[in-house]
Amino acid sequence: MEYEPHEPEAHGSDLAAEEVSAGRGPDAAEVALVARAVSGDRDAISDVVRVLQDPIYRLALRMVWRPADAEDATQEILLRVAGNLASWRGEAKLLTWAYRVGVNYLLNLKRQSPQEATQVSLDEFGESLKDGLAAEDYRGPEAELLTHETRLNCTQAMLQCLAREERVAYVLSEVFGLSSAEAAWIADTTPAAHRKRLERAKKRLGNFLTKACGLANPQAFCRCSRRVEKAIDLGRVDPRRPAFASHPVTPGGRDVAEAERQMIRLHDAAAIIGGHPDYAAPQAKIDAIAGILHSGRFSLLD
Numbered sequence: 001m002e003y004e005p006h007e008p009e010a011h012g013s014d015l016a017a018e019e020v021s022a023g024r025g026p027d028a029a030e031v032a033l034v035a036r037a038v039s040g041d042r043d044a045i046s047d048v049v050r051v052l053q054d055p056i057y058r059l060a061l062r063m064v065w066r067p068a069d070a071e072d073a074t075q076e077i078l079l080r081v082a083g084n085l086a087s088w089r090g091e092a093k094l095l096t097w098a099y100r101v102g103v104n105y106l107l108n109l110k111r112q113s114p115q116e117a118t119q120v121s122l123d124e125f126g127e128s129l130k131d132g133l134a135a136e137d138y139r140g141p142e143a144e145l146l147t148h149e150t151r152l153n154c155t156q157a158m159l160q161c162l163a164r165e166e167r168v169a170y171v172l173s174e175v176f177g178l179s180s181a182e183a184a185w186i187a188d189t190t191p192a193a194h195r196k197r198l199e200r201a202k203k204r205l206g207n208f209l210t211k212a213c214g215l216a217n218p219q220a221f222c223r224c225s226r227r228v229e230k231a232i233d234l235g236r237v238d239p240r241r242p243a244f245a246s247h248p249v250t251p252g253g254r255d256v257a258e259a260e261r262q263m264i265r266l267h268d269a270a271a272i273i274g275g276h277p278d279y280a281a282p283q284a285k286i287d288a289i290a291g292i293l294h295s296g297r298f299s300l301l302d
Contacts, residue, residue: 132230253278
């Protein structure tokens with residue numbers, strides 16, 4: 001089926017002044033790259049996708065939980081970005097603008113995760129962690145790897161218990177480290193509304209982690225190493241194909257070990273939930289995007 005980009009997004013001007021004053025606006029090389037892509041330069045289009053693919057994949061992964069779903073969302077977002085490049089006016093860095101396109105898509109995506117589909121609250125999720133909690137640490141095959149996998153899977157599940165608007169606010173500000181002005185512009189809201197969503201998300205996650213998570217509070221009941229067997233039984237962890245702990249990372253990015261060291265060093269809610277490797281978008285999906293862009297059916301290159 002031929003891909004038809006959506007109508008260009010509307011853009012505001014408030015962020016432009018904030019980004020320029022903070023030195024975060026687009027540079028000349030970025031502007032030139034987009035100009036070449038809009039003119040139909042296939043190599044420039046590929047370069048735009050290459051620059052954006054990993055950050056957009058990490059955004060999608062934090063919103064939809066499962067890598068397979070994140071891959072599909074990433075493909076759709078990148079195609080929308082490529083199809084609407086002519087609407088980018090340099091009001092923000094290219095990645096910030098791409099995040100805006102991505103958040104718009106992800107907020108309207110059909111619910112996919114079990115947590116979202118059944119609207120599981122953090123309290124309900126916390127109670128479920130008590131069921132099947134082992135008395136001792138898991139010591140089976142690949143114990144360290146599967147403990148990492150359980151932790152990474154659990155923090156993904158925590159995020160799914162938040163309303164999408166709160167999840168977006170938390171991921172953009174606490175995980176990606178964007179300012180309130182940037183995050184509000186990306187989510188098409190006001191900085192004040194963004195801060196309220198962020199505060200709600202931080203309070204809910206903080207309360208949950210203090211009550212349930214041994215990483216955040218040594219007095220809490222749950223330990224990743226004691227949830228491994230139950231997670232395997234429930235099908236949330238596949239010992240043959242760990243989805244997160246063995247996921248490819250961006251060249252030079254944090255791997256699982258470095259992310260965990262950083263998490264332990266900072267030891268707060270944001271560090272625990274942000275303690276994922278710098279995941280790379282799967283190459284097969286990127287190759288598929290390139291195939292669509294270069295198929296002769298993509299309007300930007302007609």
